[in-house]
Amino acid sequence: MKKLLASGCSWTDTNYISSLEFLPDEKRSGWPMWPELVGKELGLDVINTAWQGRGNEYIGQSIIDNIIKYGDEVELVSVLWTQVDRFDIYNSTSIPILQVLAEKQNNQTLVDILAREVNHLTTNPFSWDMHEWRRHDVFNTWNNTTLRAMYTIAEMCAHRNIKCVFDQGIIFFWHRELAEIESIIHADMFITEVDYMAMLETNVLYQRLMRDYSHLFIKPKAILDYKHTIGYLIHHRNDLKIHMPEHLLSGDVVEDYNDLDKIDAHPNPEGQKLISERYMECLKKYY
Amino acid sequence: MPKKILLAGGDSFTDKKFFSADKSIDRKQRGGWPMWPEILGKELNLKVICTADSGRGNDYIAKQLLDKIYEYGDRIDSCVVIWSNADRHDFHDLKENLINIPHDLLSIWDKKKDTHRSRKNILANAYADLFVIEGENKFWENLLNESFRYMWLVAEACTKYNIKFIFRQGVVLLDHCIWDEIYDEGYICDDYRIQEIDYYKICDTNKYAKMLNKQYKKNIASPFWEYNNSIASITDKYSNELTISKNDRHPNAKGQAVMSQFLANALTSAS
Numbered sequence: 001m002k003k004l005l006a007s008g009c010s011w012t013d014t015n016y017i018s019s020l021e022f023l024p025d026e027k028r029s030g031w032p033m034w035p036e037l038v039g040k041e042l043g044l045d046v047i048n049t050a051w052q053g054r055g056n057e058y059i060g061q062s063i064i065d066n067i068i069k070y071g072d073e074v075e076l077v078s079v080l081w082t083q084v085d086r087f088d089i090y091n092s093t094s095i096p097i098l099q100v101l102a103e104k105q106n107n108q109t110l111v112d113i114l115a116r117e118v119n120h121l122t123t124n125p126f127s128w129d130m131h132e133w134r135r136h137d138v139f140n141t142w143n144n145t146t147l148r149a150m151y152t153i154a155e156m157c158a159h160r161n162i163k164c165v166f167d168q169g170i171i172f173f174w175h176r177e178l179a180e181i182e183s184i185i186h187a188d189m190f191i192t193e194v195d196y197m198a199m200l201e202t203n204v205l206y207q208r209l210m211r212d213y214s215h216l217f218i219k220p221k222a223i224l225d226y227k228h229t230i231g232y233l234i235h236h237r238n239d240l241k242i243h244m245p246e247h248l249l250s251g252d253v254v255e256d257y258n259d260l261d262k263i264d265a266h267p268n269p270e271g272q273k274l275i276s277e278r279y280m281e282c283l284k285k286y287y
Numbered sequence: 288m289p290k291k292i293l294l295a296g297g298d299s300f301t302d303k304k305f306f307s308a309d310k311s312i313d314r315k316q317r318g319g320w321p322m323w324p325e326i327l328g329k330e331l332n333l334k335v336i337c338t339a340d341s342g343r344g345n346d347y348i349a350k351q352l353l354d355k356i357y358e359y360g361d362r363i364d365s366c367v368v369i370w371s372n373a374d375r376h377d378f379h380d381l382k383e384n385l386i387n388i389p390h391d392l393l394s395i396w397d398k399k400k401d402t403h404r405s406r407k408n409i410l411a412n413a414y415a416d417l418f419v420i421e422g423e424n425k426f427w428e429n430l431l432n433e434s435f436r437y438m439w440l441v442a443e444a445c446t447k448y449n450i451k452f453i454f455r456q457g458v459v460l461l462d463h464c465i466w467d468e469i470y471d472e473g474y475i476c477d478d479y480r481i482q483e484i485d486y487y488k489i490c491d492t493n494k495y496a497k498m499l500n501k502q503y504k505k506n507i508a509s510p511f512w513e514y515n516n517s518i519a520s521i522t523d524k525y526s527n528e529l530t531i532s533k534n535d536r537h538p539n540a541k542g543q544a545v546m547s548q549f550l551a552n553a554l555t556s557a558s
Contacts, residue, residue, distance in 0.1 A: 155357075205357060
């Protein structure tokens with residue numbers, strides 16, 4: 001049987017279990033994820049290497065390794081990319097700032113958390129000195145790591161006549177949080193959302209990717225703009241995610257960090273179906 | 288029509304910014320001469336783009352090369368890479384933010400009396416946390432697989448754009464003796480020790496290494512993880528003549544010219 005290679009983060013990982021222990025087990029995990037649904041529809045054997053918390057470098061490498069491993073058996077590659085600010089340490093993963101929020105103590109603001117964590121949250125480059133920050137050109141390195149992984153897989157698939165579909169991309173969606181910590185980080189580490197987008201649009205790899213392979217993306221705008229991602233859609237629809245308290249459903253953003261331990265915006269079975277439908281639409285459109 | 292490009296990659300053997308840390312010799316003998324990419328580019332009448340950076344590992348080298356290949360495509364005529372050591376890597380440890388082993392090694396060169404011990408301490412401290420956490424995740428296999436995967440990706444990208452290419456060196460360790468001492472002195476749990484012979488066995492059986500050998504044998508010095516096939520083995524052989532000093536075995540001006548000639552011949556043979 002021909003194979004579908006899929007990868008991604010927790011939105012794709014079959015081992016994902018919601019951390020909301022007050023929910024009944026059947027509401028925390030156990031439903032088919034989107035690769036399984038797409039594979040069933042197309043009659044393909046699914047090889048899913050997604051792993052919660054992992055970054056785009058791991059996601060890319062896991063696909064490359066399986067393209068090599070399965071060769072001509074691969075019919076389709078589908079990737080739901082994650083955010084750019086996730087670093088891999090071999091088989092471990094750093095903790096991006098947003099994920100710290102899930103472990104926060106009561107009655108603490110984000111600034112409190114960062115002020116405490118910034119000294120020993122060692123994988124967070126905002127705690128580096130400026131020499132290290134500049135040497136590693138952090139924002140560009142994040143972006144290029146993701147763009148390079150995308151371009152490499154697109155090239156490998158094109159070279160081997162493998163169908164390929166990507167969703168999401170270079171999302172760096174905590175500009176609001178970055179603004180909150182502006183006063184406790186070095187001024188040169190701060191970047192506005194507008195400047196970040198401008199930096200991306202002038203990135204050579206981004207320009208090449210859009211020139212050569214924008215057709216592989218379900219929504220090319222979703223590479224840059226969070227509002228076009230499947231993530232944004234699911235975050236804003238109560239029927240598609242695991243759990244969000246009633247009083248938080250109306251707002252665009254979560255204002256009260258005390259409520260974060262009651263929220264799990266990962267897709268529920270309906271959310272997974274919607275993701276698989278987006279992939280199927282794109283496949284029908286381009287192949 | 289713009290000149291075609293020679294794309295060069297590597298570490299301090301290739302980096303035109305390299306300047307020897309050996310203060311016992313005259314400044315003029317510590318750097319500033321043309322490196323092999325410049326000499327080779329002149330000989331082949333190609334514009335040189337050199338992405339090399341002292342102390343970097345194979346992941347960094349490959350990423351810079353891939354970015355340039357994706358940017359310039361078939362405007363690149365030739366790609367020549369002198370790969371680095373497999374245990375050179377940028378990574379995050381659990382205590383000290385970002386560690387780059389080679390950069391830290393370079394930084395202690397003229398600050399410590401016992402350079403050997405300092406090198407050992409840095410390696411041991413840097414890797415100890417990783418071994419404790421990741422020991423069961425086939426650390427050495429992953430480390431080598433990463434180097435080979437990147438080499439193969441660069442080879443495939445060159446092939447796609449009809450770029451002539453040669454690779455030399457690859458996956459030797461910085462120093463097997465230092466690694467042995469690190470284990471002997473108990474810095475790292477002995478369970479994670481790897482014998483030199485097992486290290487080369489992993490190299491021999493790695494799927495990307497096998498593919499490189501099968502598809503690109505004429506482009507690489509096979510098996511390129513062996514010291515005898517390395518560029519350093521040439522400059523070391525005539526070290527008095529071709530390297531900077533007793534304390535610094537990087538190639539001097541003459542060494543760079545010899546390397547350039549060697550690489551020009553290899554490029555001709557591979558094409």
